Amino acid sequence: MGALADFWLETDARELRWKIILTVVAILVIRRVYIIIDRLYLSPLAKFPGPKLAAATSLYESYYDVIKGGVYYKQIQKLHKIYGPILRVNPYELSVDDGSFYDTVYVSGGIRQTEEFNYFVQGLDLGNTFFATKDHKLHRQRRRPVEPYFSRAGVTKLEPIMSECVQKLSDRYDSFEGTGKISRVDHAMQALTGDIIRRVCIGDGEDYLDDEEFSPGWHDLMHSIALCIPVFVVFPWVIHFLKFIPEKALVWIAPHTQAFNTYREMATKHIEDTKKEDPSKIDLDGAKIGSKPTLFRYLIHKSDLSEEDKDTHRLANEAQSLLGAGSVTTARTATVCIYYLLKCPEICARVQEEIKDFVVDWPETAPTFQDLEKLTYLQAVIKEGLRVSYGSLHRLSRISPHEPLQYKDWTIPPGVPVGMNAYYMHTDPEIYPEPFKFDPDRWLDNVTPEMKRNFVPLAYAEISLVLAVLFRPGGPKFRLYETDETDIGSLHDYIIPIGRFGSKGARIIFD
């Protein structure tokens, strides 16, 4: 028997053994007590209001997000009512519930340096994508080459891709007419937006829209990833542990993860093939954005991305993150708009009246985004859809790395993450009377500066087109089937909003 084992078994050593164990336990306890004292009394955040428990340990937040299921945003709202508009929500971070502070927190790089504090991204394992890059300069450097593709002008060039996908969806809906088929509209929207962003990024591939039920696995995959985020935030090692599980075993445990793996393989192949191309033989004229060049051909051959950032693995991560970011939120907003158009016939009738002249030649001629964005009522419906789908229910914190921020009498030291939540702002009754009512009319007159938000042109173009085509006079006939607000709702914060647990989703019937 080894000397170490002898030592543990010898009676004489028992006392020493206990001393060692007690010493280790004491060190751990003293360290924890020191951390708590530091957080409560010495930290630069100690002066900010909020519950002591939240300031002392992140477990307070985890209780609401992991155990109670993504409801810390609701608790924070209650705490704001008790402690005021500025609040310490965990040992590291502040929340501000006052729309007038929005322009101070969310500034462009030209005004002052700002960094994202998206700690939840560590759970997504997005590696060194620009989405997950914290450093201000590097974030901008990685993001800048992508921007022209999704700018207003870039999106115009993507319209043929959007029309092709929307036509595929519309044809499939036409074929369901009169069959009594019940279909998940949230699955269809997730398939549509996924196909569009895939074509934009890497071009050809299998369409989610071709699946009989619009690829429910693809929708469920995005939602299962979201449901894991709070756990990954508390136990980041889980994500590293998952990496050691062979891909085949993961697919066996959770078959829908195959959808992401397949996409990653396609993206990697596209990136590798593109790198072998001779750039002098490809027409990379900016006018061709959206046709064969693809976003990744453009990034590899035409953009000023550094050679290091053109690494295949990093670009494949970037493709995966764009597929997720570009599909889930847009699909949710489109689903919410469709839900309210079906629920409120008077709103639907006004949209139909407005769009009718622009879709007469569909599908021979698709309405352009330039036309659709002039339709004030349609755009008001989309703005209202964006308002009530919130984008995210999570506070999206920012760090000012060098300069303090001033909120009323409070000076927020540099380096402290401070976040605001779209849910609080979008449901502020001072700015949006009857905030839980879907009321596009609020966007027609008296639009105040507080109501204006930044919107993503690609998402706007996609949603405008799909609504115009599906609700065109003579378009497919369908109605809601056993679906209410809780099925499309924003009840649980898993970064993306999730509806009622156990919901069967947003369903429509073709009868």
Ligand code: HEM
């Ligand atoms: C209704 C549609 C959409 C909504 C509501 C939405 C909302 C958001 C929000 C709230 C963020 C987080 C920003 C932050 O932390 O400050 C974000 C980031 C992002 N979104 Fe969207 N988004 C939408 C559509 C899209 C589309 C179509 C794309 C694809 C091009 C896209 C790509 C991204 C990317 C790449 C980021 C990360 C940006 C960065 O880190 O600089 N989003 N989006």
